[in-house]
Amino acid sequence: MVSTGLPTALTQHQRRPIKGISPKTWIIALSVVAVAVVAAFMLIDLRGNIGYILPRRAIKVGSMILVAYAVGVSTVLFQTVTSNRILTPSIMGFDALYMLIQTGLTFAIGGQALLTMGAPARFVTEVALMVGFSFLLYRWLFTGGGKSLHLMLLVGIVFGTMFRGISSLLQRLIDPSEFIILQDLFFASFNNVDGLLLLVSALAVAAVSTLAWRMRHQLDVLSLGRETAINLGVDHKRSVISVLIICSVLVAVSTALVGPITFFGLLIASLAYQLCSHFRHAYVLPIAVLLGIIALVGGQLVLEQVFAFDTALSIVIEFVGGIVFIALLLKGKVK
Amino acid sequence: MTRSTPAVSGRVALARPRGSGGQLAVAGAAVIALAIASMFVGVSDVSLPALLAGDRTAWDIFWISRVPRTISVILAGMAMSVAGLIMQLMARNKFVEPSTVGTVESASLGILVVTVAVPGASLLAKMSTATVFAAAGTALFLLVLRRIPLRNTLLVPLVGIMLGGVIAAITTFFAYRYDLLQTLNSWMIGDFSGVLRGRYELLWIVAVLTLVGYLCADRFTMAGMGQEFSTNLGLNYNRVMTLGLIIVSLISAVVVVNIGSIPFLGLIVPNLVSIIFGDNVRRAVPWVAVFGAGFVLVCDIIGRTIRFPYEIPVGVIVSAIGSAMFLYLLLRKRERRG
Numbered sequence: 089m090v091s092t093g094l095p096t097a098l099t100q101h102q103r104r105p106i107k108g109i110s111p112k113t114w115i116i117a118l119s120v121v122a123v124a125v126v127a128a129f130m131l132i133d134l135r136g137n138i139g140y141i142l143p144r145r146a147i148k149v150g151s152m153i154l155v156a157y158a159v160g161v162s163t164v165l166f167q168t169v170t171s172n173r174i175l176t177p178s179i180m181g182f183d184a185l186y187m188l189i190q191t192g193l194t195f196a197i198g199g200q201a202l203l204t205m206g207a208p209a210r211f212v213t214e215v216a217l218m219v220g221f222s223f224l225l226y227r228w229l230f231t232g233g234g235k236s237l238h239l240m241l242l243v244g245i246v247f248g249t250m251f252r253g254i255s256s257l258l259q260r261l262i263d264p265s266e267f268i269i270l271q272d273l274f275f276a277s278f279n280n281v282d283g284l285l286l287l288v289s290a291l292a293v294a295a296v297s298t299l300a301w302r303m304r305h306q307l308d309v310l311s312l313g314r315e316t317a318i319n320l321g322v323d324h325k326r327s328v329i330s331v332l333i334i335c336s337v338l339v340a341v342s343t344a345l346v347g348p349i350t351f352f353g354l355l356i357a358s359l360a361y362q363l364c365s366h367f368r369h370a371y372v373l374p375i376a377v378l379l380g381i382i383a384l385v386g387g388q389l390v391l392e393q394v395f396a397f398d399t400a401l402s403i404v405i406e407f408v409g410g411i412v413f414i415a416l417l418l419k420g421k422v423k
Numbered sequence: 424m425t426r427s428t429p430a431v432s433g434r435v436a437l438a439r440p441r442g443s444g445g446q447l448a449v450a451g452a453a454v455i456a457l458a459i460a461s462m463f464v465g466v467s468d469v470s471l472p473a474l475l476a477g478d479r480t481a482w483d484i485f486w487i488s489r490v491p492r493t494i495s496v497i498l499a500g501m502a503m504s505v506a507g508l509i510m511q512l513m514a515r516n517k518f519v520e521p522s523t524v525g526t527v528e529s530a531s532l533g534i535l536v537v538t539v540a541v542p543g544a545s546l547l548a549k550m551s552t553a554t555v556f557a558a559a560g561t562a563l564f565l566l567v568l569r570r571i572p573l574r575n576t577l578l579v580p581l582v583g584i585m586l587g588g589v590i591a592a593i594t595t596f597f598a599y600r601y602d603l604l605q606t607l608n609s610w611m612i613g614d615f616s617g618v619l620r621g622r623y624e625l626l627w628i629v630a631v632l633t634l635v636g637y638l639c640a641d642r643f644t645m646a647g648m649g650q651e652f653s654t655n656l657g658l659n660y661n662r663v664m665t666l667g668l669i670i671v672s673l674i675s676a677v678v679v680v681n682i683g684s685i686p687f688l689g690l691i692v693p694n695l696v697s698i699i700f701g702d703n704v705r706r707a708v709p710w711v712a713v714f715g716a717g718f719v720l721v722c723d724i725i726g727r728t729i730r731f732p733y734e735i736p737v738g739v740i741v742s743a744i745g746s747a748m749f750l751y752l753l754l755r756k757r758e759r760r761g
Contacts (some may be wrong), residue, residue: 410592
């Protein structure tokens with residue numbers, strides 16, 4: 089599918105747009121919903137020491153928004169450069185790679201040393217390693233001779249499994265007390281996000297976002313497929329590499345904040361493409377991000393208020409995302 | 424399993440240039456050697472001189488712990504690999520196996536359900552529930568597979584992994600609510616350290632199932648060609664598919680209940696065998712069994728020695744080594760093509 093020069097994205101949308109509602113209207117409507125959901129999350133059931141509760145909720149909402157943003161943008165961009173609607177960074181093993189790097193660092197220099205580095209330094213080191221590795225690995229995978237999407241997908245899944253396997257092997261070799269530190273590092277849920285880490289992440293996201301925004305027109309051309317894009321004068325290899333770097337940073341951010349969420353990106357990117365009748369990134373990206381915010385903050389709100397659960401959101405997303413995706417597969421909407 | 428009547432081997436020799444009975448015997452001997460080595464690895468001291476001298480404790484440890492463990496390693500390795508092969512024939516896809524189509528996930532959901540509903544359930548009750556769930560999960564996968572408009576090779580493993588993810592999410596959700604996450608983890612990671620005499624014998628069931636799988640291997644190939652094609656060849660399609668389903672589910676359930684999941688085994692071993700010996704399924708089954716047993720034996724020995732005196736579960740070793748091996752196979756193919 090990758091090798092066809094046909095504008096897959098384009099035909100997909102000419103065939104199945106939701107008619108009558110323009111992307112701009114969608115963006116406005118979704119923004120209103122997103123703001124309402126965030127406000128509800130901040131204000132519902134606000135009792136007791138407000139000066140203590142509000143900042144805590146703000147950090148929680150902030151981390152959810154950041155994760156929604158990182159996952160939404162990285163998935164859409166990744167799907168654009170790989171010209172398909174199935175691959176996402178997490179299916180290709182990006183977040184497993186990030187966890188492996190964290191584990192490897194702990195194994196090499198020790199959990200205590202890692203902690204004394206402080207959140208910003210640690211984060212920068214990890215992201216640098218992540219970008220380096222994913223750059224080597226995925227550039228080779230996506231720009232090399234192998235054009236079969238099938239093979240790429242399989243290699244991605246196997247890479248993910250291998251990274252997870254090596255991580256858990258290293259985790260078993262690590263001293264148990266160090267392992268507890270490590271576990272805290274990557275199974276942080278929305279409930280205990282570190283304020284400083286959130287700030288560092290936000291800065292990193294802002295930096296790559298500027299890059300992505302400047303590339304938006306180039307990305308529109310890229311979604312027409314490799315050959316067409318090259319014919320239209322895009323430096324394909326260079327843009328693919330830039331997008332991979334952007335994705336690495338975004339995946340590192342979301343994984344560092346809340347751990348791996350496999351199907352979330354797939355879910356919001358598919359939905360965004362269903363809603364948006366244009367394939368332009370200036371429309372698709374905001375819609376995907378807004379959908380992500382509504383899903384995460386709204387989902388957490390429903391779970392906390394209606395079901396009185398705390399950290400099971402990623403499980404629910406995994407469940408719904410998986411089912412939606414199978415349904416899409418069966419309807420033949422995603423090929 | 425080696426068929427060694429001179430007439431048969433003489434006739435078939437022309438048709439099988441590679442993977443002859445002789446080679447199989449050598450491979451079998453290598454596995455036996457590994458098995459013997461595996462019996463002398465461990466924390467408590469069981470050495471050959473001690474055994475020969477008739478040391479009572481050494482013999483006790485040998486019979487109660489070491490021998491059962493080695494046997495269960497061989498049985499689980501053989502059975503999971505053959506189950507992977509059968510799965511691949513039924514789904515007509517080289518990239519599926521019980522832990523990538525939701526069979527193993529369904530089996531653990533079954534164990535969870537029985538643990539929550541009937542806390543004191545016997546091993547047999549757990550196993551039967553797990554089998555029913557595993558069969559239901561696998562059947563669901565095969566049903567979904569039929570409904571995919573384009574039977575794209577890429578979609579098949581993908582749908583399986585998605586389905587497995589959905590089932591695992593349900594399991595995690597309820598395990599989380601009932602505070603059983605830790606127990607769940609111990610099921611999911613294959614581990615032979617709990618194997619003792621009196622606690623592994625149910626694994627012999629999988630030996631019988633593997634044999635049945637061997638005898639029916641050709642039928643699974645035919646059934647994989649589709650309902651119409653196999654009916655034309657005079658095969659009762661539904662019966663064969665049901666048989667395959669039962670074999671795969673029962674093997675997965677028994678292994679998950681007793682050992683835990685051993686990921687990737689059913690994927691790598693059959694693929695390795697098909698690369699080396701080609702695609703004649705009937706001939707491949709014994710090789711898959713031997714390779715599977717040998718591979719898990721090696722991984723188990725590594726797990727027991729790499730952090731001596733502590734032990735690393737075999738599931739962890741297999742997923743680390745197995746995925747790397749599989750990746751190598753995939754990319755080696757790609758180099759050749761490109």
